[in-house]
Amino acid sequence: xxxxxxxxxxxxxxxxxxxxxxxxxxxxxxxxxxxxxxxxxxxxxxxxxxxxxxxxxxxxxxxxxxxxxxxxxxxxxxxxxxxxxxxxxxxxxxxxxxxxxxxxxxxxxxxxxxxxxxxxxxxxxxxxxxxxxxxxxxxxxxxxxxxxxxxxxxxxxxxxxxxxxxxxxxxxxxxxxxxxxxxxxxxxxxxxxxxxxxxxxxxxxxxxxxxxxxxxxxxxxxxxxxxxxxxxxxxxxxxxxxxxxxxxxxxxxxxxxxxxxxxxxxxxxxxxxxxxxxxxxxxxxxxxxxxxx
Numbered sequence: 001x002x003x004x005x006x007x008x009x010x011x012x013x014x015x016x017x018x019x020x021x022x023x024x025x026x027x028x029x030x031x032x033x034x035x036x037x038x039x040x041x042x043x044x045x046x047x048x049x050x051x052x053x054x055x056x057x058x059x060x061x062x063x064x065x066x067x068x069x070x071x072x073x074x075x076x077x078x079x080x081x082x083x084x085x086x087x088x089x090x091x092x093x094x095x096x097x098x099x100x101x102x103x104x105x106x107x108x109x110x111x112x113x114x115x116x117x118x119x120x121x122x123x124x125x126x127x128x129x130x131x132x133x134x135x136x137x138x139x140x141x142x143x144x145x146x147x148x149x150x151x152x153x154x155x156x157x158x159x160x161x162x163x164x165x166x167x168x169x170x171x172x173x174x175x176x177x178x179x180x181x182x183x184x185x186x187x188x189x190x191x192x193x194x195x196x197x198x199x200x201x202x203x204x205x206x207x208x209x210x211x212x213x214x215x216x217x218x219x220x221x222x223x224x225x226x227x228x229x230x231x232x233x234x235x236x237x238x239x240x241x242x243x244x245x246x247x248x249x250x251x252x253x254x255x256x257x258x259x260x261x262x263x264x265x266x267x268x269x270x271x272x273x274x275x276x277x278x279x280x281x282x283x284x285x286x287x288x289x290x291x292x293x
Contacts, residue, residue, distance in 0.1 A: 084123030
């Protein structure tokens with residue numbers, strides 16, 4: 001009886017080379033997908049950046065704002081994960097979760113600023129376990145100054161201007177106090193019950209967002225509806241796009257059942273700098289993949 005020869009065992013360097021080839025093949029597939037998505041969304045991005053917001057009525061600006069944030073761009077982030085959150089039984093909904101893009105994540109350089117904690121630490125605790133340095137703030141609650149391995153807490157809030165009586169500081173001041181003025185901030189989480197609308201313009205104008213890669217906010221919009229301020233809000237979104245940010249995630253806060261003007265008025269939105277896959281835009285023939293604008 002003739003025995004079948006045993007397959008030749010791979011040498012360590014051969015196995016390594018094979019894995020590298022497989023890794024490269026997977027990356028090429030992802031690049032092909034992301035390139036097509038980016039091409040298809042290029043016209044949408046350009047249209048928003050060049051939009052003459054001043055010529056829109058409040059109603060038209062409201063419609064455009066909701067269209068933009070409700071259609072997150074798919075060619076900016078490949079690996080988007082839901083982090084944290086909890087089920088709130090009496091609201092029949094989940095809350096406090098955040099979507100995070102991990103395309104450029106590295107545990108060696110992960111800095112997070114988190115504003116608005118209350119009693120929900122799920123997001124911060126998980127990011128702490130991923131070796132991120134987490135700086136948490138909330139003026140309305142009291143916690144020990146340290147938590148987990150890499151998390152600190154201060155009973156301060158963030159606002160457009162410093163207010164010592166209310167325990168409020170600007171984002172620039174807080175980052176400077178921590179030595180982070182020129183640091184890369186992987187994720188800036190903001191859930192400050194409507195005060196983000198006053199603070200965000202100051203962040204844009206002061207350059208406080210210069211090192212921020214992802215900006216996650218719960219937008220509280222009842223006053224914007226009541227005061228018909230959607231041209232102002234759409235202009236603010238346009239400014240963020242001009243800074244290189246793009247909407248990558250949108251989620252309605254389902255714990256708030258009421259709506260304004262037929263639209264949901266409490267939204268979870270994540271914006272990310274468009275840097276991870278922008279190199280694909282120079283691919284030959286990419287413009288031909290875009291399809292109709």
